[in-house]
Amino acid sequence: QKEVEQNSGPLSVPEGAIASLNCTYSDRVSQSFFWYRQYSGKSPELIMSIYSNGDKEDGRFTAQLNKASQYVSLLIRDSQPSDSATYLCAVNGAGSYQLTFGKGTKLSVIP
Amino acid sequence: GAVVSQHPSRVICKSGTSVKIECRSLDFQATTMFWYRQFPKKSLMLMATSNEGSKATYEQGVEKDKFLINHASLTLSTLTVTSAHPEDSSFYICSAGTSGRAGSYEQYFGPGTRLTVT
Numbered sequence: 001q002k003e004v005e006q007n008s009g010p011l012s013v014p015e016g017a018i019a020s021l022n023c024t025y026s027d028r029v030s031q032s033f034f035w036y037r038q039y040s041g042k043s044p045e046l047i048m049s050i051y052s053n054g055d056k057e058d059g060r061f062t063a064q065l066n067k068a069s070q071y072v073s074l075l076i077r078d079s080q081p082s083d084s085a086t087y088l089c090a091v092n093g094a095g096s097y098q099l100t101f102g103k104g105t106k107l108s109v110i111p
Numbered sequence: 112g113a114v115v116s117q118h119p120s121r122v123i124c125k126s127g128t129s130v131k132i133e134c135r136s137l138d139f140q141a142t143t144m145f146w147y148r149q150f151p152k153k154s155l156m157l158m159a160t161s162n163e164g165s166k167a168t169y170e171q172g173v174e175k176d177k178f179l180i181n182h183a184s185l186t187l188s189t190l191t192v193t194s195a196h197p198e199d200s201s202f203y204i205c206s207a208g209t210s211g212r213a214g215s216y217e218q219y220f221g222p223g224t225r226l227t228v229t
Contacts, residue, residue: 032215043204043223044155051215088155090218097143097208097216103154 002027006089006102014110019076021105023089026070033065033072036088038104044088048074079109113139115207117221124195124228131191132224134205140185141207145218146178149202161188195228202226 003026013019021035032051036044050056050063050072062075072091076083086106090099114137124130134144144161159180160168167180179191188207192199204223208216 032217034217036220041202043202043220046217046219049215049217092216097218098145098157098160099218101155 002030002091002100004089004091004100004102006087006105008103009106010108011105012108012110013079015079015081017079017109019079019083019107019109021074021076021087021089021107023072023074023102024070025072025089025091025100027091027093027100028070029093030070030091031094032092033063034090034092034099035061035063035072035074036090038086038088040085076107079107081109081111083107084109113137113207113209113217113219115205115219115221117205117224119224120222121225122227124226126196126228127194129191129193130195130226131189132203132205132226134188134190134207134221136186136207136209136219139207139209141188141209142185143208144182144188145206145208146180146188146190147204147206149204149223151202155204158190192226195226197228200226200228 005024035048038044048063050065056063060077064073086104088104089102116135118133142163146158147155161182163182169175182188206218206220
């Protein structure tokens with residue numbers, strides 16, 4: 001059974017701070033890793049993808065992957081109230097479209 | 112990123128009727144699409160994988176005769192909720208897969224359809 005674990009939160013950070021979201025996965029052969037943002041009542045939106053060990057930066061977002069530890073994280077710098085949402089970690093294996101999702105971490109950025 | 116549309120965005124129907132939801136990939140071809148259901152404050156639940164030109168693959172516990180899926184073209188999949196009941200009221204979301212970096216597949220979600228069965 002493939003599993004993706006996330007702390008459900010809520011994670012509260014003050015505006016301007018760094019928000020750190022963490023995710024672990026059980027399937028060692030997982031190859032692709034994704035972060036989705038889901039606002040309340042809306043569908044998930046893909047915000048970051050990462051495929052190799054290390055960091056990947058896109059604007060205020062940085063995804064970090066450590067395959068040896070089976071760990072992926074998302075850092076949000078200069079957090080804004082508009083970043084308040086549930087963040088879903090998702091993982092898939094080689095040649096597979098199907099994603100295994102974590103249950104999501106709810107982030108609240110306090111003005 | 113790739114764009115996926117869904118129609119309708121909201122639908123209210125009476126118990127016992129059927130409802131069809133369309134999912135379209137607008138700027139790419141998708142051999143595989145997925146249908147999810149999400150209850151309020153709950154996680155996404157994968158219902159089925161829709162494959163163009165072949166039968167859908169349903170997750171355990173999802174009734175294939177109740178949730179009919181048709182993937183007739185590379186840009187369109189439909190989900191029909193047959194004989195809907197109030198417990199089918201939920202947020203239905205489709206997604207479509209497309210190739211990202213070499214060997215990887217990325218999934219993009221439609222905006223969702225909120226179904227209310229009265």
